[in-house]
Amino acid sequence: MTLIMVVDDDQDLAEMLAIVLTGDGLEVDLVSRGDQVMEVFRNSPPDLVLLDLMLPGLNGIEVCKLIRAESMIPIVMLTAKGETTDVVKGLEAGADDYIVKPFQTSELLARIKARLRRTAAPAVASSKLEFGGVSIDLIAHEVRRGDKVIALTRLEFDLLLALAREPGRVFTREALLAEVWGYRHSSDTRLVNVHIQRIRSKIERDPNQPELVLTVRGVGYRAGNFTEQK
Amino acid sequence: MRFTNTLAFRVLGTTLLLSTVLVSTLATVLNQRLGDGIRESKIESALNESQSKLFQTENRFILAEITSVADFRDAIDRTITEFADTRGNERNPEVAILQANSSAAVFYLYERATNQIAKESIPADLRAKVQATKEMQYTYGKIVYTSTYLTPIAIERKVPALIVGGNFTIENFGKFELYFLYSTAPEDSTISLISRTLFIGAIALVLVLLFIVWAASRQVITPIRGAAEIAEKLSAGDFAERMQVEGADEIARLALSFNEMASALQSQITRLENLSRVQQRFVSDVSHELRTPLTTLKMASDLIYRQRHDFDPTISRSAELLSAQLERFENLLTELLEVSRFDAGVVNLEPEVVDVVSLVEKSLDALTPIAQEHGSTFHYKHPSDPVLTVVDPRRMDRILRNLLSNAIAYGEGNRIEVEVRTGEKSIAIAVRDFGIGLRQGEETRVFDRFWRADPSRERTRGGTGLGLSIAQEDALLHGGVIEATGRYGKGSLFVLTIPRDRSEELTERLFTLTL
Numbered sequence: 001m002t003l004i005m006v007v008d009d010d011q012d013l014a015e016m017l018a019i020v021l022t023g024d025g026l027e028v029d030l031v032s033r034g035d036q037v038m039e040v041f042r043n044s045p046p047d048l049v050l051l052d053l054m055l056p057g058l059n060g061i062e063v064c065k066l067i068r069a070e071s072m073i074p075i076v077m078l079t080a081k082g083e084t085t086d087v088v089k090g091l092e093a094g095a096d097d098y099i100v101k102p103f104q105t106s107e108l109l110a111r112i113k114a115r116l117r118r119t120a121a122p123a124v125a126s127s128k129l130e131f132g133g134v135s136i137d138l139i140a141h142e143v144r145r146g147d148k149v150i151a152l153t154r155l156e157f158d159l160l161l162a163l164a165r166e167p168g169r170v171f172t173r174e175a176l177l178a179e180v181w182g183y184r185h186s187s188d189t190r191l192v193n194v195h196i197q198r199i200r201s202k203i204e205r206d207p208n209q210p211e212l213v214l215t216v217r218g219v220g221y222r223a224g225n226f227t228e229q230k
Numbered sequence: 231m232r233f234t235n236t237l238a239f240r241v242l243g244t245t246l247l248l249s250t251v252l253v254s255t256l257a258t259v260l261n262q263r264l265g266d267g268i269r270e271s272k273i274e275s276a277l278n279e280s281q282s283k284l285f286q287t288e289n290r291f292i293l294a295e296i297t298s299v300a301d302f303r304d305a306i307d308r309t310i311t312e313f314a315d316t317r318g319n320e321r322n323p324e325v326a327i328l329q330a331n332s333s334a335a336v337f338y339l340y341e342r343a344t345n346q347i348a349k350e351s352i353p354a355d356l357r358a359k360v361q362a363t364k365e366m367q368y369t370y371g372k373i374v375y376t377s378t379y380l381t382p383i384a385i386e387r388k389v390p391a392l393i394v395g396g397n398f399t400i401e402n403f404g405k406f407e408l409y410f411l412y413s414t415a416p417e418d419s420t421i422s423l424i425s426r427t428l429f430i431g432a433i434a435l436v437l438v439l440l441f442i443v444w445a446a447s448r449q450v451i452t453p454i455r456g457a458a459e460i461a462e463k464l465s466a467g468d469f470a471e472r473m474q475v476e477g478a479d480e481i482a483r484l485a486l487s488f489n490e491m492a493s494a495l496q497s498q499i500t501r502l503e504n505l506s507r508v509q510q511r512f513v514s515d516v517s518h519e520l521r522t523p524l525t526t527l528k529m530a531s532d533l534i535y536r537q538r539h540d541f542d543p544t545i546s547r548s549a550e551l552l553s554a555q556l557e558r559f560e561n562l563l564t565e566l567l568e569v570s571r572f573d574a575g576v577v578n579l580e581p582e583v584v585d586v587v588s589l590v591e592k593s594l595d596a597l598t599p600i601a602q603e604h605g606s607t608f609h610y611k612h613p614s615d616p617v618l619t620v621v622d623p624r625r626m627d628r629i630l631r632n633l634l635s636n637a638i639a640y641g642e643g644n645r646i647e648v649e650v651r652t653g654e655k656s657i658a659i660a661v662r663d664f665g666i667g668l669r670q671g672e673e674t675r676v677f678d679r680f681w682r683a684d685p686s687r688e689r690t691r692g693g694t695g696l697g698l699s700i701a702q703e704d705a706l707l708h709g710g711v712i713e714a715t716g717r718y719g720k721g722s723l724f725v726l727t728i729p730r731d732r733s734e735e736l737t738e739r740l741f742t743l744t745l
Contacts, residue, residue, distance in 0.1 A: 013526045020529055054518060080521040102525040102560055105532040174592070189623065190580070218583040218618045 002116060003027045005046035007037055007063065008078065009056050017050065020105050026112075034058030038066055045071070048115055051095070052078045053086055061086075061093045068094035072153045074115035091194040096155040097181060098191075114182030115155070129164050131223065132212045134203055136164055145203065155180065156199050159192075163213060163223040172220040196221055237451050238444065245443040249436045257428040265421045272392060272417050276323070277366050280394040280410045283325075284366070287408055288398040302403055306342050314344040323394075323410035324373055326352060330361050330397060330405040348374040348386075352393060352409050360395040360407050368394040373411045390414050453481045457488050469496040509574040513567060520563055524556070531556050558694075565696040569679065572703045579707055581732075584623045585616040586657055587650055593630035594648065597638065605643030606663075608634075612650040619657055619730055625704040629712070632701035633661040633724050639693060640722070641665035651740040656710075658727040658740035667745075668716025676714055677702045701726075710736060715743040 004021055008014045009032050018028045031040050035057030041049075049067060053060035064075055077090045077098035087098055099111055129136040135144050141157055143150045152160065159180045163171060171179075173189035181191065196215075200207040214224040233239055287309055294305045306327055313325035326343035341349070351374045359367040372388040395409040453473070460471045469492060473485035535553040538546040571577050594608050601608060637646045642665035649660045668676065675681050680695040698712075705712045709732040716722030725741045 010522045010526070013522055013529075016526045016529045020533065023533075080518040080525075101521040102528045105529050189582070218585060218616070 001027045002048070003029060003044065003046040004112065005029045005031060005037075005041065005049045007031045007034070007049065007055065007060070008052040009033065009054070010052075020109070021112075024109055032056075034060065034063050037063045038070075041067060041070075046073065048074045048076065048112060050076050050078055050112070052080075053090060054080065061089050064090060064093040064095050068153075072151060074154055076111055076115060087188075088190060088194060091191065092198070094153065094198075096153060096195075110182065117182075129161070131164060131167070134212060136161060143203065150202050152199070152202060156195060156202070159195055160199055160203070160213070163221060167223050170216045170219050170222045176220065192221075237454065238447055241447045241451075242440055242444060245440055246436065249439045253432040253435050253439075257432040261421075261425050261428050264424050268417050268421055269414075272412070272414065273368060276392055276394050276410065276412050277368065280323075280396065281366050283410065284396045284398060284408050291398070291400045296400065296402065302400065303340055305400075306340060310342045310344055317344060320413065320416065323412045324351075324391075326409040326411065328352065328357070328407045328409065330357075330407055346376065347411065348376045350374055351391075351411060352395070356393060356395055356409075357407065360397055360409075361405075364397070366394055366396045368392060370414070371411075373413065390418065450481065453485060457484065460488070460492070464492055464495065469499070506574055506576075509570075510576050513570045513574060513576075516567070524560060524563065528556050528560070562694045562696075565694045565700060568700055569696055569703075572700075577703075577707060579622045579625070579732075581620045581622055583618055584621050584626065585618055586621075586626075586659070587612045587615075587617050589621075589623060589626055590630060590648060590650055590659060593627055593634060597631060597634045600635070601638050601646065604638050604641065606638055606641050606646050609645055609647045610649075611647070613652055617650060617652050617657060619728075620732070621708055621728065622704075625707065629701045629704045629726055630659070632697040633659075633712070633726065635693070636698060636724070637661050637663040637665075637722075640667075644721070649741075653738045653740045655731070655734065656727050656729050656736060656738040656740065658725055660723060660725045660741050662721065662723045664721035667718045667721045668714065669718045673714045673716065677712070708732060709734070713743055715745060717745050720745060 002025075004026050006014055006017050006021070006028055008017070008030075011032065014030045014032065018030060021028045029040060029044060029046060031037050034055035037058070051060050051063060055063065058066075060077065064077070067073070067075060074097075075095045077087075077095045078101060079086055079090070079098055080101045090098060096115060097111055099108055127137065127139045129138065133145055134150075136142075136157075137144070138161070141154075143152050143157065143160065159176065162176060162179050173192040176192050177183040177189070196213055197207075200210050200213055203212055204210050211224055214222055216222055290309065291305060294301065296302045296305055310325065310327065313322075316322040317324070324344045324347050326341070326347060326349075328341050328349070329339055343349075351371065353369060353371050356367060356369045356371070369392075371391055371393045373391045375387040375389070377385050377387070390413070392412040392414055393409060394412070395407055397405055397407050399405050457473055460473055463471050472489045472492060475482050475485045475489070531549070531553045534549045538549040541549070590610065590612065594610055598608065634646070634648075641663035644664035646664075647660075647662040649662075651658045651660070677698050679699045682695060702712050705726055705728065708728045710726060710728030712724060712726045714722060714724045723741070723743065723745055725739075725743065727736060727739060727741075729736045729738075
């Protein structure tokens with residue numbers, strides 16, 4: 001069974017979410033205070049966290065940071081405020097995606113499923129991709145620089161993999177949203193920007209002068225440095 | 231600030247001008263009066279002296295008992311010699327004895343003068359006057375010295391002089407004229423000394439006046455300059471500075487009221503800032519407080535809606551209405567919050583480099599299904615190359631969706647033309663429909679909040695009435711504008727124009743607003 005942790009202080013909404021998610025065959029843990037999240041999280045580790053930003057006890061962004069310090073599981077923020085700064089703060093704190101209240105039930109379920117689904121293993125025989133001193137192990141879902149394992153969230157891994165699999169291709173932000181996040185219609189390209197920044201800060205030698213994930217001005221991103229294959 | 235633009239410059243300039251006029255007038259008059267006085271007293275003393283010397287000479291000739299020509303000559307020579315001896319003092323005159331034409335019994339021309347002054351020194355008209363009356367006569371002229379001493383050519387030297395003359399008679403030898411030639415050089419040098427002194431004095435006086443005015447004006451200008459500097463800081467948003475208050479004069483009052491003004495401004499601005507914060511806070515609270523229950527409502531409604539077929543028709547229909555109206559309510563809430571954010575001035579642009587051509591393409595793709603529902607088709611015309619520019623893609627998309635939705639809603643199922651044009655300084659996107667159109671005067675009103683051309687009919691179209699006004703705000707945020715035109719029954723044209731450089735004012739128009 002897949003366990004979803006729903007963190008929201010609004011009892012009615014939490015109950016409604018529980019009804020909908022259980023109706024869709026998911027298991028649900030309800031937490032209503034920010035400062036209770038980590039205890040529940042450790043006792044019964046969920047497969048995904050639905051996290052409201054405005055919480056009593058400890059706010060959602062702090063909670064997000066705490067979870068990220070321990071786990072790479074998908075986090076989807078629930079925000080009542082579509083305010084840019086909150087969204088970006090949440091994404092920078094490590095959330096994979098966000099959904100703005102009020103949302104369609106179907107949209108919420110689609111997002112959750114997209115986050116739970118693993119990127120299908122490539123049809124190519126090789127189980128390892130290497131570029132610019134970084135190796136991606138497709139089976140172990142691991143990224144290494146040298147012997148050092150770099151901790152990436154699932155989403156970051158998928159994003160990096162999407163770029164790395166087609167080295168020559170320039171991906172638009174919309175294409176990445178569709179491929180990695182599972183959005184059919186383009187929505188918020190900032191999602192891509194923030195996560196690219198996060199990946200860079202983890203895998204680049206100098207995040208300010210990226211060599212592996214390059215920006216193509218006015219278009220999007222592409223993977224770089226494949227000529228230096230080891 | 232250039233010095234020529236300062237108050238000090240103006241005050242000093244005025245002072246310089248006025249004091250120069252005043253002092254130079256004063257000096258000229260003084261110079262004139264002093265010169266005249268000196269000359270008059272010279273004339274007076276010269277006349278007196280000449281008169282008495284004339285008497286003395288006349289008496290001398292009477293007492294000399296001249297009997298022969300030799301006596302006569304001797305007496306004249308001695309007289310002249312004596313006069314010449316007094317020439318040690320410069321104040322004493324040169325003297326000349328001339329013989330008037332007369333009908334004397336014995337006419338024997340013998341004229342003598344001190345220091346060999348030329349006879350031409352005595353002007354003819356003076357001689358005529360002297361011969362005519364017994365009174366002493368005078369005129370200004372020049373003493374002409376001719377020296378032949380040791381030089382082959384006569385050297386002339388002229389000295390300005392006051393020439394006084396009178397006549398007397400020597401018995402048996404007739405009428406003679408006695409002339410006294412007073413050099414005016416000492417007086418002239420005195421007068422020129424006075425002029426020079428006055429001139430220097432005048433300049434010094436002007437300079438002193440300038441200094442005084444400068445010092446006095448500094449007392450006024452320094453605080454004014456201080457006030458100006460602080461006022462500049464105030465307008466730049468720095469409210470910490472205050473003027474110094476010293477004493478109880480007008481400057482102190484200026485400083486006091488200036489400081490009061492600054493404090494009033496500061497508290498007013500703080501109040502407004504607080505108000506804006508409260509507003510922002512309110513918007514965010516309303517947003518949160520309304521959205522959470524709305525989410526629950528929607529999820530519940532979704533659940534019921536999905537199972538509506540299990541219920542009887544009235545409940546099933548109610549579920550549909552509930553679902554549709556919740557969506558409408560949500561749209562309205564979203565747009566109201568957006569409008570209130572614009573009003574609170576808390577919106578900000580998130581610019582990115584974007585290809586406008588594909589941005590429009592995407593918006594068209596997203597709305598194509600709705601357009602097809604209404605029977606409309608999009609016709610898109612654009613430059614073949616990508617049009618890269620810096621905009622906030624989400625806001626641009628919202629503008630486009632609003633314009634396109636509007637065209638679909640009022641397009642009566644006719645074709646909708648969309649065109650992108652690029653200019654040197656701007657980019658324009660036009661949306662043209664062939665539907666209801668606009669009546670005269672409606673071109674600007676369409677951007678008003680909740681404005682509807684025909685209240686009874688168009689409420690059914692489901693729009694919130696805020697779309698175009700939000701689109702306009704978004705355009706303005708980009709430094710651009712949306713302009714509309716239309717003809718009733720023929721359709722309407724909406725043109726979004728945005729500058730390539732947001733900091734520059736938009737002057738270019740790539741579409742003409744006529745149908």
